[in-house]
Amino acid sequence: MSLNPERAEIVVVEDNPDDIKLALRAFRKTDAAEHVTILRDGVEALEYLFCTDRYAHRKGEPPPRVVVLDLKLPLIDGLEVLRRVKSDPRTKMIPIVVMTSSSEAKDMISTYTLGANSYIQKPVDFASFTEVIRGISSYWLTVNQAPLPGG
């Protein structure tokens, strides 16, 4: 398992501090913990991914390897973030894994329709939660072949 620290970046968009804490703990059990970036709302997520405003300095930097996106977010919700990212040619290549508490079929269908790469319901059971996090990082950072930047 070889990771390029410059490129191996996981972005987690999540506003619930407990979930952040638990997620970070789960990531600590993987090799990717130091490459995890936490964003707290939809607006921040968009600024980060489009390299504007607070994240304008990221211009020219490679996009994250995967974005783990919650649907229930302050300001701009997850579905809207997903729609904008997937409808923009500059960002639509970025893999997005929706991870949410909702088990509503409606949410799942909208998510996939908008182009999400995966949909995962957050398990209540922490052991399972840890497994899910481990799976995400190993799949998207190691197994999955990312497209070339700008390509």
Next chain:
Amino acid sequence: MSRVASESAFPAVAWGEAVDAFSDLGFVATSAAGVIVGWSAGAEAITGIAADAAVGHDVVAVLALPGLDLPSVAGRHPPRVTGRVELAGGGTRLIAVTVRATPSRGFALRLEEVDEPRGPGVEGSAQRYARAVDGAGDGVWDWVLATGADYHSPRWKQLLGFAPDELPNHIDTFFARLHPDDVERARAAVAAHFEHRTPYDLDLRLRTKSGEYRWFRTRGEAERDDRGAPVRMTGTMIDVTERKLAELEVQRTNAELERRVKHQTGELRRFVTVIEASTDFIGMADPEGRLLYLNRAFRDALGPHPSNDLWSTRVHELYMPSMSERIEREARPAAIRDGHWLGETELRRFDGTTIPVSQLLLAHISPTGQVEYFSTIMRDDTQRRRMAAELRLRADRLAVAAAAGMVGIWDWNSGDDAMTWDDVMYALYGVARDRFAATYAAWLGTIHEADRARVDDEVRRALREQKPVDTEFRVVWPDRTVHVIRAHGVVHRADSGAPQRMLGTNWDITDIKRAEAEIRSLNADLERRAAEVEASNKELEAFSYTVSHDLRAPLRAIEGYSRIVQEDFAPELKDELQEYLRDIRRNTLHMGRLVDDLLAFSRLGRQAVAKQAVSVERLVEQCLAELRPRRPEREVEVRLGNLPPCLADRTLLKQVWFNLLDNALKYTSKRDRAVIDIAGERRAQETIYSVKDNGVGFDMRFAEKLFGVFQRMHRQEDYEGTGVGLAIVQRMIQRHGGRVWAEAQPDVGATFYFALPRAEHDVAEP
């Protein structure tokens, strides 16, 4: 040879000689007492009694004729007796004696020979002559051709109504009185007699003294000279007017009869032609049922006779047995009694099919009361009966429709403003017949004030524009109740085009209007409620979303932190604390399941049911395949019975089976060997499925709680669960229009049943 009693002079002698000249006529003179005083030669010749034997004797004794009493015979008409006299040489002779009183109170008798009753054979001329002079009714004539003298006897003259001296004795007398039409015939007959000896015997008309013509039969015979040329002709004449008139009448009658027969023969022929051409079946038969006549239509209707022997057919063969029996029992007696019978029967054709006919049966009765023959006229009734049936049906339908629909019919003559209503109309307006003026104005008066002007306008426009009117209005009954009427009418026009009358229908649509209003209000209600339901559904969705998202997050956190504490600080924790942390986590997970189940249950109410044909057998096998791995250590015997397919939402139905089978496995978990029976049964209206286990069962007293949400029959530590599974089962079955129930016994087992309604036709295996 005659002797005259008086010793008179020559004239007496001459008179005697004259009398004697007629040898075939006997002349006798008597005294008042009947003593014979003169006996002519003719008398001697006829009777064979010599003058010597006669003169001086009583004539009655001499002639010995019965009934010869001189005064009485002379006094009657004709004054004559007939009888037989004995001839001296044997035999008898039939003679006639005519008696007349003389002025000297004596009597004169004339004797004539009378023809014996004749046998067959040719009459000789002598006999004929003798017969010519026979009888005192005959007139005698004697015509001398050379002089034209024609003696006419007094009787001859009397026949014409003349006295003996009133007519000259000349042939011209005869011809003068002869009917002009008979002159030629008479001359021809005389000529034929003279030349060809054709017997002279003909009937002629002679004018009598009174001017009328009477018929006479005249016969005569010519006397001829040595060369055979006629010199004289003598004959008789008799009045035959009565006979002639009778004859003429007979002739006339015969001619008339002949004419009539001819006419009737022609008529009969025409009748037969007409009868043959008739499309009605006309026939005749004798009282024994033998056919006498069938017209063409009848023969055609019967069709070809099976053995080509139409006339061997008997009347009863023309009907089916039951019909024949009815004819025998009902028709024939009636025809004999009344002369005719009319009824509806059926003619049987030779091929066995029947034709419905209306039949007239006539009995022809002789003057003595015997049935001479029967005749019948049948008319093919097929069309008429069908039409009659059709008409009856239509009339019935109309009556039923009008009665059921309470349709009133009205008719208004705009000319005399007379309105005619049927009974239904009066019922529709709630007025009695005698309380309604039946005019246009009276009708308008019944209409609700608010509608009156409009309706009046519509009627007037219909009349003006020749268009039908179709409108609705309210009428106010005498009891002040208001009813809504739907009215329809058409305008009938006279030839001039001026409106003459309108007619149409009315019916009460009050109930319809009320129902319409109710429907409108119900619809509005429904729409409002649907909006409410939609709103509450949205709220519920939002709520569910919140629950699923926000309620789970803290649970995850509690579970997560408990776990972290357990993992990170295990060596520092007392066993008791470890135990409590496990309890916290177990409860947290349980609550997670409750939230999940609650969400699933609430989603069911909102999810559409998409029915399709489902193989229940395959579905059950799938469920079992998914359930078994969860309890790999268990010994479970599953017995699959017949599981007919059904019509259902596959996903929902799978959830039903999954929950029921999961329950069966769960509640048999304490058995060493679980037995689960799965079966299905097709009924007329529904298909019933069952899942039977040998598990812990339950108390039937709590059966009604079984399907409630979060209702549990067992303690959590015995059997884990949220109490939502059966609630979901019930909800799903209800959404399919089915029903669910259970039977159980504690510690023996439970059986769960559910029934799904069947489709119109059976569901095939998908």
